[in-house]
Amino acid sequence: MTNDFYQKIYALVGKIPKGKVATYGQIAALAGAPRSARVVGWVLHILTEPQAKKVPWQRVINKEGIISTTCEDHPRDLQKMLLEGDGVEVKEKNGCLWVDLEKYLWKP
DNA sequence: CTTATGACTTTCA
DNA sequence: CTGAAAGCCATAA
Numbered sequence: 469m470t471n472d473f474y475q476k477i478y479a480l481v482g483k484i485p486k487g488k489v490a491t492y493g494q495i496a497a498l499a500g501a502p503r504s505a506r507v508v509g510w511v512l513h514i515l516t517e518p519q520a521k522k523v524p525w526q527r528v529i530n531k532e533g534i535i536s537t538t539c540e541d542h543p544r545d546l547q548k549m550l551l552e553g554d555g556v557e558v559k560e561k562n563g564c565l566w567v568d569l570e571k572y573l574w575k576p
Numbered sequence: 577c578t579t580a581t582g583a584c585t586t587t588c589a
Numbered sequence: 590c591t592g593a594a595a596g597c598c599a600t601a602a
Contacts, residue, residue, distance in 0.1 A: 492584055503585075
């Protein structure tokens with residue numbers, strides 16, 4: 469069951485088109501668990517090495533489009549770089565990186 | 577098995 | 590409208 473949830477999340481994240489971003493709640497909802505946004509974040513946190521390179525985890529952010537990454541292993545600068553590489557404009561507000569959900573939010 | 581924590585979200589005051 | 594607290598799911602200890 470958890471493994472299935474993982475697979476769903478991976479599939480959903482992998483289905484995010486280039487130049488678009490999605491929120492944890494959205495991914496969780498699409499995975500069948502609207503209240504498991506935290507788990508989505510956890511899944512992306514424990515991504516295995518090969519998957520971290522295959523899955524565009526950088527396109528998954530919180531509901532405000534802000535990168536709330538507190539992990540030192542997941543630098544916001546790296547995510548910003550990856551998003552910019554995908555064609556997503558990452559803005560900076562008060563030292564917090566965020567994306568225009570109105571323009572870059574993935575709407576399946 | 578119980579407790580604590582987390583890349584979040586939603587609701588109450 | 591803003592701020593704080595609880596909730597939910599899964600993993601780690």
